[in-house]
Amino acid sequence: MSTKIVVAGGFGAGKTTLVGSVSEIPPVTTEAVMTEASVDHDDLSATPTKVTTTVAMDFGRITVDQQLIMYMFGTPGQARFWFMWDDLIRGAVGAVVVVDCRRLADSFDAVDYFETNRRIPYIVALNKFDGRLDFSADQVREALEVSPDVPIVDFDARDRTSGGAVLKTLLRYALQSNAAAEPVG
Numbered sequence: 001m002s003t004k005i006v007v008a009g010g011f012g013a014g015k016t017t018l019v020g021s022v023s024e025i026p027p028v029t030t031e032a033v034m035t036e037a038s039v040d041h042d043d044l045s046a047t048p049t050k051v052t053t054t055v056a057m058d059f060g061r062i063t064v065d066q067q068l069i070m071y072m073f074g075t076p077g078q079a080r081f082w083f084m085w086d087d088l089i090r091g092a093v094g095a096v097v098v099v100d101c102r103r104l105a106d107s108f109d110a111v112d113y114f115e116t117n118r119r120i121p122y123i124v125a126l127n128k129f130d131g132r133l134d135f136s137a138d139q140v141r142e143a144l145e146v147s148p149d150v151p152i153v154d155f156d157a158r159d160r161t162s163g164g165a166v167l168k169t170l171l172r173y174a175l176q177s178n179a180a181a182e183p184v185g
Contacts (some may be wrong), residue, residue: 003066006089006120007058008113009098010106014127014157015074016058017099018098022163023072025058057088060169062074070167085113094164094174095122098157101134104143111144119178125166126154 007015010171039081073111074089089095099107102117114122124146126133135143137152153169155162 002071003171004070004071004073004092005167005174006092006095007072007098008085008095008110008122009075010061010100010103010110012103012128013100013106017157018096018155018163018166019058019060019072019157020159022062022167024045024063025128027062028059028073030108041175056120057084062164064171070171072167079169082109082113089120093178094170095120096170097122097140099124099126099140099144100129101126101130103112104135104140107144111146115145115147121170123151123166123170123173124153124154128154128156131156 004089007018009015016027016029025110035090057076058072058073062072064070073092075085075088076082097107097110097114111124112135114120124140125146126135126137128158133154141145141148141150141152151169151173153166155166159162
């Protein structure tokens with residue numbers, strides 16, 4: 001059996017890095033070199049070494065066990081590419097919203113997308129840049145107005161084990177959410 005999840009979030013939050021760190025195949029990315037045209041659109045102050053950006057999607061695969069293969073689709077983070085999100089989430093069982101705590105404002109739109117469109121269960125994953133977080137999970141929940149039932153976890157997008165723990169949390173939450181939504185017959 002296969003399942004699809006979406007990895008979403010703001011610009012430079014670590015979506016491509018997460019997909020790449022946990023994928024058992026070389027990830028498919030649509031990274032493009034950032035040009036002068038993006039200067040007025042993309043804030044690089046917190047990520048001065050970032051030279052590429054996702055312009056369509058990322059794709060990876062992980063075999064959870066002999067009976068379950070998970071396909072990961074990473075969304076682009078910039079507003080000018082959000083028109084693709086509805087197509088990317090179609091058929092997904094859940095989503096991870098990757099948050100860079102140094103730039104919480106960049107996460108508002110991604111969280112709002114999943115809070116408003118409750119069609120898909122999601123969790124929030126706080127990416128530890130330089131091994132630290134600027135805010136606690138409770139502070140992030142309050143700032144981003146995340147529903148109390150939505151799990152918030154911290155992780156390092158570069159670390160396969162840490163990223164895998166995020167995906168396990170999402171799968172557990174999605175199963176729980178989907179079971180609760182099933183009609184009683």
